[in-house]
Structures are given as C-alpha cells and as structure tokens.
Amino acid sequence: MKTHHIAKQNSILTKFLAELRDVTIQKDSMRFRRNIERIGEVLAYELSKELTYTTEEITTPLGTKKATLPNKDIVLCSILRAGLPLHNGMLNYFDDAENAFISAYRHHPNNDEEFEIVVEYFAAPSIDGKTLLLVDPMLATGRSMVAVYQGIKKYGTPKEIILVSVIGSVEGVAYVEKHFPENTNLWIADIDEKLNDRGYIVPGLGDAGDLAYGIKL
Template identity: 60%
Template sequence: MKIHHLSENNTVLNHFLAQIRNVNVQKDRLRFRRNIERIGEIMAYEISKELEYKSVAVTTPLGTKDTTEIKHPIVVASILRAGLPFHQGILNIFDEADNGFISAGRYTIDGGDAFEIKVEYEAMASISSKYVLLVDPMLATGQSIVAVFNKLIEKGYPQEIHLAVVIAAPEGIALLEKELPENCHLWIAAIDEKLNDHFYIVPGLGDAGDLAYGSKL
C-alpha cells in the first residue's frame, strides 16, 4: 500500500486541521463541517496527481487546444455519517464523479469495549474499472474500512482504490497494510499517536459525526 501523509509539509491544510481539533472552534458546527470539506478539496487535488490521464483535443471559439483529462470514471464513496462533509469536499473537485454511500457501525459485544463492525446500508454506483475514492474522516482500528472494502469488491473490481482519511492512528494503518491489496493508495491528512483503551484516536478530535451533525441516540 502506498501511503501519502499530507501534513508532513506545512501548507494551509495544517491550518484547517488545527481548527477542527480545537475544542473552542469545534463549537461552531458549520465551521467544523466547512473545514472538513476544505480538507477534502485539498486531498482531492493531491489525489488527482496520481491518476492516469489521456490526451484530448478541446474546441475553443478560436481553434483547438491539445490537453489531458482523467482517463477512467471516478466513484466517490463515503462511510455514513461522519464522511458526508469530507465526501462533499472531494466531490467539489471531482464534480462529474458517481457516488456511493455505505453505513458501517461499531456494535459492542456484551457491553464491554470489544466491538464488531456491521455494514447495514449500501447505495453504490458501479465500480468496475473505475477509480474508487473511499472516504472516511477517522481511521481508528481500520475495521470499518476493511469491512466496507470487502463489501464493495463483491460487485466488481475497480481500476484503482484510493482511501482518503483526515486523521489516522498507527494501528489502523497497520491493519489496512495487512488486509488490503498492495496497489491501494492511502491518503492521510494527519497521523496521530495511538488508540486509547476504548479504541478512539489520541489526541484525535472527538467524534467527527457528532461534531458535524449533533449527538446520536
């Protein structure tokens, strides 16, 4: 797996990352969602550098111009619900992409910290021979992404898979390297220290879904 760690270089991306972590800024849900969306836009631009392009001729009012465009169709697929603002940011750049939405949730076992991942809802465009951008803001244990990936490839195999996350824990990265194909790309805005005993990222930012949309039942 090829890992792209974007915050290793100082860019405006780090400015947005600082704001989504800040407990005082987090109180503004609109700003939180917009910053996640901005991070998605930046990441989509970086992903675009790794895609394959083809030559095309464009007709202008005064002639023609030889240029390039992305060779294969794109599907942007997000894991509900925290992935929605991130999804929108990526879609702002790849505006002609097809879309997919999948739910993958933690379900505790016997009321303890142990849990399993269940994929319960899926609305997915065809992914065969396309670039698939699977987006989820938080990569904690990695189990959700592995479960969703295995569900997706039941319907065909894409041209290329790009996983996009905002904040990742080393434990989640290690699982993806073990379980997913070598030709996957993993795009990470920031890599944090570790998971705590409850499998949440430290220092992280809290629950991205709750910060974007309010607490759930």
C-alpha cells in the same frame, strides 16, 4: 500499500487540521463540517496528481487547444454519516465522479469497550474496472474501512482503490495496509501515534460524526 501523509509538509491544510482539533472551534458544527470539506478539497487536489490522464482537443472561441484531462472512471464512496462533509469536499473537485454510499457503525453487543463493525446499507453504481475512492474521515482501528471493503467486494472488482482520510492512527494505517491489495494508495491529512482503550485516536479530535451532525442515541 503506499501512504501519502500530507501534513508532513506545511501548507494551509495544517490550519484546517488545527481548527478541527480545537475544542473551542469545534463548538461551531458548521465550521467543523466546512473544515472537513476543505481538507477533502486539498486531498482531492493532491491525489489528482497520481491519476491517469488522456489528451483531448478542446475548442475555444478562437481556435483549438490540446488538454490533458483525468480519465472519467471515478466512483466516490463515503462511509455514512461522518464521511459526508469529506465526500462533498472531494466532489467539489471530482464533480463528474459517480457516487456511492455505505453505512458502517460500531456495535457494542455487551455494552462494554468491545465492538464489532456492522455494515448494513450500500448504494452504488457499478465499480467494476473503475477507480474506487473510499472515503472516511477517521481511520482509527482501521476495522471500519476493512469491513466496508469486504462488503463492497461482492459487488465488483475496481481497477484501483484509493483510501482517503483526515486523521488516522499508526495502528489503523498498519491494519488497512495488511488487509487491502498491495497497489492500494492511502491519502491522509495527518497520522497520530495511538488509540485509547475505546479505540479512539489520541489526540485526534473526538467523534467526527457527532461534531458534524450532533450526538446520536
């Protein structure tokens, strides 16, 4: 797996990341969602450089011009609910992509720190032979991304898999690298060093779903 760590190079992306992490700015849930959306736009632009393109001739009011355009085979799949703002940001750029949604959550059967990932809902077009963009803002343990991939596989085989995240941990990146096909690409804004005993990224930013949409039961 090839990992593209975008925040290693300074850009406006680092400002959006700083605001996401800032406990004061996080109180504005609308701005939190918008910052994730803007990061999605940055990541979409960066990964678009690695897509396959074809040359087409377009007609202008005064003539014709050859243009290179990305192949229209993208399925953009987000993990609910935290993935929605990131999905919207990427959809702003890949506006002709097909869309898919899948649910995944941490289930604590013994009401302690141990958990399992439960995948219940999947709505998608055909993914066979297409470029699958699998979107989840937080790549903590990596178990959600892998569980989702295992659930999706029975519905078809994509031509290519691209993982997209905002913040991940070193451990989470290593975990998905071990469980995804070798030709998978990970595009991630930033990578933090560790997880706490509850499996949350440190320093991270907290619970992205709660910060975007409110505390759940």
